[in-house]
Amino acid sequence: MDLLKIAASQLGTKEISGSEDNPQIVKYAEESGIIGITNDEIAWCSTFVNWVAKKAGLQSSGSAAARSWTNIGIAVKDPKPGDIVVFWREDPLSWKGHVGFFTGFNKDASIVYCLGGNQSNAVNITGYDAKKVLSYRRISQVDTLSIPQPTLKRRDKGNEVIKLQKLLNFLGYNCGDVDGDFGPKTENALKLFQANNQLTVDGIYTSETLNTVESLLQS
Known part of the structure; x- marks a missing residue:
């Protein structure tokens, strides 16, 4: 099951106002092994991405910090649906950010559409200013990507x-x-x-x- 299908299965999950917590949001943290997310009031965008990545058997950051994803996978310039997109928040040099799954651009590529958690307190698809993108990342299956040794050419096998x-x-x-x-x-x-x-x-x-x-x- 791919990242976007897993993430999309959670569309509509949202925080519960008041003293109650949505157990599904708390579950994202528990199943991702992220410490400190004990209620749905704590920023959980990275927790959601970690949960989806782990469900898919892919690399994860293991952190509740959105910018932790700038060190995971590889940087790509031409993102594809399902790639990770990391945004800065308030200031490019601050520690604050947001992270979700890239789904596409608008016509002039000024808006990045992102399927993520903690977007207006819910899992949904939201558009963000493309100028606030820190990095697009592509993650792989855990321990399955190996670098081949040269030389390889047409008609080689193995x-x-x-x-x-x-x-x-x-x-x-x-x-x-x-x-x-x-x-x-x-x-x-x-x-x-x-x-x-x-x-x-x-x-x-x-x-x-x-x-x-x-x-x-x-x-």
Whole structure:
């Protein structure tokens, strides 16, 4: 089950006014292992994102702080639905922020639509000023993303090719089925990755490509 489906299943969950608490919001913290969220009055946007990520078996920040997500996954410039989006709040240099799941832009990309928790005290889709985005992040399955070793090229087969295909798909370069067969789709996806990162565009996975991949994954 993907991130957006899990997050969307919670649409409409909202805080209960007064002294009562919505047990589902408290549950987000309990099941995410986040300490300190004992009622629905405490900011819970990051707690919600952690809960969804854990349900999906993906990386999580383990923190109730929205900006903790700027260190999780990899930074992406061209977000896709389901990517994490982190915003600054009040001041770009403050500790305050907001985090949710990217769902799209408006026509001129000035508004970022975000499916998240603690948005007007509820789980909903809300538009935010794109100028307040700190980072778009793409998270992966826990302990399943490995960096393949070079050199790999067309007609190669095996586990290292599987690693490459998983990596390309994760980075947004669709190479089709992860089957361990370095065919034309994998080659074309790799060429596009190389072109977008100012590398030699030859469709061969070399040390040059490896170094760029490592840099991206550490960003």
